[in-house]
Amino acid sequence: MSNSMFDHKLSGPSLAFQPLYLQVADYIKQLIVERRWVPGEALPSEFRLAEEFNVSQGTVRKALNLLTDDKIVTRRQGVGTFVSEHTAQDALFRFFPLQADGKGADLPKAELLSVELCPAPQDVIDALQLNKKDKVTKLVRRRILDNEFCMSETIYLPQSFFPDIHQSSDIPHTLYHYYQTKFNQTVHKTQDSIKAVLADETDAKLLAIKAGEPLLLVSRITESIEGKRIEYRLSRCRSDHYHYQIELD
């Protein structure tokens, strides 16, 4: 039993009313999640969708505008509306915020160091809301910008979403694209939590720096288009001539 006077903030009533275009947007999204249309495929015309859903063309357009803003579909002027694909490059620019000082965004490479199936550690269980007995595939990589190791990554992938990924012999640099094309898991957004830490001996070895140097530690929870937490990632980033770049608006 809690006696906090702020408890009511957590239990407000949810909105009962949902405008039609939001319902249509949710429905189209659901069809995409169910792979009625696959990444890269064209959706039917607004006219056809309006007919099929028995709503006005304006409502369909509003729904597609919303899905475009959410990057779930992509519109090509005069051609039509397509289910968004993570091209390797798109995903990198959208979700790789580390940049060399004085330079713009660049495409990193990756060196895969190890892959193993293991029980989920407690912090991974908490972050991904797993059960005690769930297994995860653990990947360890180094990322490379301009021929220099700029960060090390430890990536945890639940077995339920990525069965047998630990047995793959062809895991590429561009993981988010791989998740989508091979496991039907489309990355929709990430929550990054950033701290400053001191490099330990392992960091020193992996990143060719000295122990005790300050690093950025980025803890990332990655959510799929279906709203599932599909990846937990710990990145330890050199900060001597790199920075994490982000725009708020």
Added chain:
Amino acid sequence: MSNSMFDHKLSGPSLAFQPLYLQVADYIKQLIVERRWVPGEALPSEFRLAEEFNVSQGTVRKALNLLTDDKIVTRRQGVGTFVSEHTAQDALFRFFPLQADGKGADLPKAELLSVELCPAPQDVIDALQLNKKDKVTKLVRRRILDNEFCMSETIYLPQSFFPDIHQSSDIPHTLYHYYQTKFNQTVHKTQDSIKAVLADETDAKLLAIKAGEPLLLVSRITESIEGKRIEYRLSRCRSDHYHYQIELD
């Protein structure tokens, strides 16, 4: 003369065609910048705007949707469309990403330590694209979460945008709201660049920590709704039980 084979990437043609609703959105934004309508004021109805601009109501709606997404206007269901105001709380939640570990977003307080008008240092000249002889007001503050000093801030404000702010005796905690209401400078977005650094003796004194502890250094360039760089801010944040929280999508 450059012999890089990638130079062509920087010189692509700009888009010649701009859809009507974008032109209308730009025009409405321009009127807001010129204070035809001020923060908090209602815009005319879609019908009136359509009539005035000689476009369809659908085009006005699309323009207002865009301005709503950009947070330049705010729609209140059944009431109308209003020029967005930075309420103190809004701006804090939008632009204050430091959180105590294990807690959600919270409203920080501030302690103002010094205010002075001074020549702009070179890094400020570079960040804000100032001229050598421009003066800036320099504010130094400490931010407080849960009765603890969590970060120190050094804030630079160009004299051209903030005349006489160094003589104010009433600078409040909520600066972005103050910029808008007192200097007609509405914060539209920020570019944050994040590094890890070691606390020096000054940090140790200001934040009640030990020198050598890792800190987050956030360098922020703040842009107004008019697209001007109006503020440069260096924040040195404790990381022992705080983190910078951000969502990418």
